[in-house]
Amino acid sequence: DQQVKQNSPSLSVQEGRISILNCDYTNSMFDYFLWYKKYPAEGPTFLISISSIKDKNEDGRFTVFLNKSAKHLSLHIVPSQPGDSAVYFCAASVRQAGTALIFGKGTTLSVSS
Amino acid sequence: GAVVSQHPSRVICKSGTSVKIECRSLDFQATTMFWYRQFPKQSLMLMATSNEGSKATYEQGVEKDKFLINHASLTLSTLTVTSAHPEDSSFYICSANPNRNNEQFFGPGTRLTVL
Numbered sequence: 069d070q071q072v073k074q075n076s077p078s079l080s081v082q083e084g085r086i087s088i089l090n091c092d093y094t095n096s097m098f099d100y101f102l103w104y105k106k107y108p109a110e111g112p113t114f115l116i117s118i119s120s121i122k123d124k125n126e127d128g129r130f131t132v133f134l135n136k137s138a139k140h141l142s143l144h145i146v147p148s149q150p151g152d153s154a155v156y157f158c159a160a161s162v163r164q165a166g167t168a169l170i171f172g173k174g175t176t177l178s179v180s181s
Numbered sequence: 182g183a184v185v186s187q188h189p190s191r192v193i194c195k196s197g198t199s200v201k202i203e204c205r206s207l208d209f210q211a212t213t214m215f216w217y218r219q220f221p222k223q224s225l226m227l228m229a230t231s232n233e234g235s236k237a238t239y240e241q242g243v244e245k246d247k248f249l250i251n252h253a254s255l256t257l258s259t260l261t262v263t264s265a266h267p268e269d270s271s272f273y274i275c276s277a278n279p280n281r282n283n284e285q286f287f288g289p290g291t292r293l294t295v296l
Binding site for chain 1: 227287
């Protein structure tokens with residue numbers, strides 16, 4: 069059973085617009101969430117994270133929103149740039165360091181100029 | 182940020198041979214490292230948790246005798262795919278946690294192709 073779900077396999081956005089990537093989770097024990105960006109044949113690159121005590125975390129063009137009651141989080145990229153085109157993975161874990169991340173299946177973002 | 186390296190980046194081998202993949206944390210020490218596998222267009226699937234100085238913890242369905250993990254130092258974990266078969270062909274990625282929250286940093290991955 070998938071504990072972390074990214075239901076949209078792909079998203080296409082025009083340059084300058086907002087990209088919204090969604091993620092749902094089922095395990096209420098998760099209290100730490102991360103977003104990673106991945107290019108083909110490369111390892112994932114950490115983007116941004118949020119702990120369950122917050123509902124929003126912002127870093128430059130990237131903002132992650134967490135709705136604990138809905139077990140839902142989203143990544144907003146504003147403004148979107150062609151270089152943002154990649155696969156975005158949502159991951160969840162318990163906050164304690166040394167625990168494994170559980171990944172969603174990823175969403176492929178394509179930003180056109 | 183923390184840097185994790187992997188070697189080799191790509192390996193092609195014959196069926197039945199063993200392949201060793203190294204994962205190193207370059208600027209931090211990691212008591213725990215993780216090994217993932219990614220098949221084409223699939224998510225990253227956790228294979229095992231590598232613990233320095235002790236036995237690795239394997240996920241359900243992962244054969245520990247086939248995927249040997251050794252974490253002999255705080256900066257190096259190795260994954261050995263023993264008697265590799267074509268179905269083991271995949272992209273293997275390691276990650277390490279520099280003990281800041283649980284932000285894991287990933288290596289660049291190793292593409293294994295078994296002929």
